[in-house]
Amino acid sequence: MAHFExxxxxxxxxxxxxxxVLQYGTAGFRTSANKLDHIMFxxxxxxxxxxxxxxxxxxxxxxxxxxxxxxxGVKLIDPLGEMLTSSWEDYATQLANTDQNELVKTLxxxxxxxxxxxxxxxxxxxxxxxxxxxxxxSQAVLDGVKALGGHSKDYGxxxxxxxxxxxxxxxxxxxxxxxxxxxxxxxxxxxxxxxxKNASNRTDDQKHxxxxxANGIGAxxxxxxESHLKNHMQLSVFNDGSRGKLNHQCGAxxxxxxxxxxxxxxxxxxxxxxxxxxxxxxxxxxxxDSQGDxxxxxxxxxxxxxxxxxxxxxxxAGLDLKIAVVQTAYANGSSTHYxxxxxxxxxxxxxxxxxxxxxxxxxxxxxxxxxxxxHGTVLFSDGAEEKIQQLAxxxxxxxxxxxxxxxxxxxxxxxxxxxxxxxxxxxxIEAILAIKGMTVQQWDAIYSDLPNRQxxxxxxDRRVIDTTDSERRAVxxxxxxxxxxxxxKKYEKARSFVRPSGTEDVVRVYAEADTQxxxxxxxxxVSLAVYGLAGGVGDEPKPLH
Ligand code: NG1
Ligand code: ZN
Numbered sequence: 001m002a003h004f005e006x007x008x009x010x011x012x013x014x015x016x017x018x019x020x021v022l023q024y025g026t027a028g029f030r031t032s033a034n035k036l037d038h039i040m041f042x043x044x045x046x047x048x049x050x051x052x053x054x055x056x057x058x059x060x061x062x063x064x065x066x067x068x069x070x071x072x073g074v075k076l077i078d079p080l081g082e083m084l085t086s087s088w089e090d091y092a093t094q095l096a097n098t099d100q101n102e103l104v105k106t107l108x109x110x111x112x113x114x115x116x117x118x119x120x121x122x123x124x125x126x127x128x129x130x131x132x133x134x135x136x137x138s139q140a141v142l143d144g145v146k147a148l149g150g151h152s153k154d155y156g157x158x159x160x161x162x163x164x165x166x167x168x169x170x171x172x173x174x175x176x177x178x179x180x181x182x183x184x185x186x187x188x189x190x191x192x193x194x195x196x197k198n199a200s201n202r203t204d205d206q207k208h209x210x211x212x213x214a215n216g217i218g219a220x221x222x223x224x225x226e227s228h229l230k231n232h233m234q235l236s237v238f239n240d241g242s243r244g245k246l247n248h249q250c251g252a253x254x255x256x257x258x259x260x261x262x263x264x265x266x267x268x269x270x271x272x273x274x275x276x277x278x279x280x281x282x283x284x285x286x287x288x289d290s291q292g293d294x295x296x297x298x299x300x301x302x303x304x305x306x307x308x309x310x311x312x313x314x315x316x317a318g319l320d321l322k323i324a325v326v327q328t329a330y331a332n333g334s335s336t337h338y339x340x341x342x343x344x345x346x347x348x349x350x351x352x353x354x355x356x357x358x359x360x361x362x363x364x365x366x367x368x369x370x371x372x373x374x375h376g377t378v379l380f381s382d383g384a385e386e387k388i389q390q391l392a393x394x395x396x397x398x399x400x401x402x403x404x405x406x407x408x409x410x411x412x413x414x415x416x417x418x419x420x421x422x423x424x425x426x427x428x429i430e431a432i433l434a435i436k437g438m439t440v441q442q443w444d445a446i447y448s449d450l451p452n453r454q455x456x457x458x459x460x461d462r463r464v465i466d467t468t469d470s471e472r473r474a475v476x477x478x479x480x481x482x483x484x485x486x487x488x489k490k491y492e493k494a495r496s497f498v499r500p501s502g503t504e505d506v507v508r509v510y511a512e513a514d515t516q517x518x519x520x521x522x523x524x525x526v527s528l529a530v531y532g533l534a535g536g537v538g539d540e541p542k543p544l545h
């Protein structure tokens with residue numbers, strides 16, 4: 001067929017470097033931008049096939065999120081705005097690694113296996129972040145779509161969650177919202193102003209929030225959003241990309257891992273601040289106190305704030321809906337303890353990677369999921385949404401129930417249910433703090449984090465580490481888990497685990513304990529165990545102090 005000739009011709013313009021092998025990981029493909037041109041073209045092809053197969057619009061986002069500016073990456077978005085289904089991740093890996101002269105054969109294999117009707121129309125939405133490599137790489141995606149005869153719409157610069165939202169809007173025929181950036185701002189800002197009506201009069205200081213845009217797309221988009229928020233919020237945007245480098249000493253990942261303020265932000269003690277990551281699908285909050293000490297409010301604190309708010313509203317509304325919080329092994333032990341024992345909500349732990357949390361959250365009426373690093377959202381089942389709508393329309397209920405139903409309704413509208421979204425999460429957090437009349441310090445005081453430390457260890461092959469129990473225990477290499485267990489016993493309130501990263505060629509080590517010194521020492525000792533037992537390369541890990 002003509003399409004395949006075109007694929008061959010175009011594919012020569014996007015050649016695969018000899019010997020390069022890449023894998024579609026937890027965050028799609030991610031590596032140095034200069035290795036990705038052929039991957040982008042081929043993901044354009046795959047998205048076209050996926051669109052034909054699902055008879056729906058598929059999204060392709062060009063970004064490497066919180067990783068350095070020199071890197072790039074690509075993620076596919078399924079019809080309802082979810083991550084690409086895992087069975088197709090294998091096709092992505094096959095297509096990425098197949099030799100140029102085998103490309104058509106690999107495509108034909110996928111078409112046959114999936115029984116794809118090639119006469120079916122295909123539609124692909126494409127978006128990109130602000131990296132200097134993103135323009136040519138997103139063009140390569142568009143070339144791939146065109147080569148297979150698909151239609152594409154180029155959204156240009158958008159946040160990752162904005163593109164997920166567009167795909168969902170399109171495939172629900174507008175039920176989720178209007179598939180434009182304007183439509184996104186309108187939906188979220190309207191919900192925010194409805195929620196803000198329920199806050200008592202706030203001073204300008206209370207409305208003020210400092211935002212670290214990580215020198216990325218989030219800074220541009222939050223500025224666009226600001227004009228829709230009128231006088232409900234006052235934003236100071238730092239690291240807006242006008243000078244600094246993307247994610248360099250700023251952004252959510254830097255702040256969370258280094259547990260310190262980003263560069264380039266000017267704040268006073270007590271000021272409420274937040275950082276986005278490079279594609280604005282993660283957010284963390286923080287402030288400094290009068291002693292100059294830094295206080296981080298990460299994904300766990302965000303999940304606690306949101307789930308407390310929702311649980312209170314459900315009680316007030318008299319709605320019997322099952323709410324759960326989904327976390328990963330990185331969730332601070334104090335947060336899990338507080339959620340289970342004080343709030344008495346169901347807590348579920350899954351493997352790292354948003355898709356695992358997302359799937360687990362779908363099992364409940366209301367599933368709040370957050371990774372400690374600040375990626376998260378809330379999912380409402382269709383049944384839960386229906387019950388909330390019915391109650392909001394019920395004229396025979398008292399004012400308290402009516403108000404709670406109204407707040408729940410607008411909470412649903414402010415949330416981007418397709419994926420974690422820094423802008424949407426920020427608006428929800430700001431609305432909750434305003435409604436509850438809470439300061440960032442009061443929010444922080446809900447529970448105290450156990451001191452913790454995250455480290456990386458380089459090994460020759462990180463796949464030698466196999467884990468179980470949602471990655472909390474290592475099954476291989478032999479002796480590693482026993483070594484970790486023995487080290488953990490030396491410290492109070494201690495916990496530690498190791499796992500191979502899905503996005504970087506490293507083994508990640510996590511430790512928490514009653515003091516920062518103990519957490520640091522434990523993390524170091526566990527790093528040494530990994531280095532010794534799992535084939536460490538380079539210098540032996542050095543102590544932190
Ligand atoms: P890896 O590299 O597998 O640890 C990191 C994050 C994940 C997730 C992905 C995708 C940590 C410890 N890990 O994965 O939570 O966000 O990147 O970006 O933060
Ligand atoms: Zn991101």
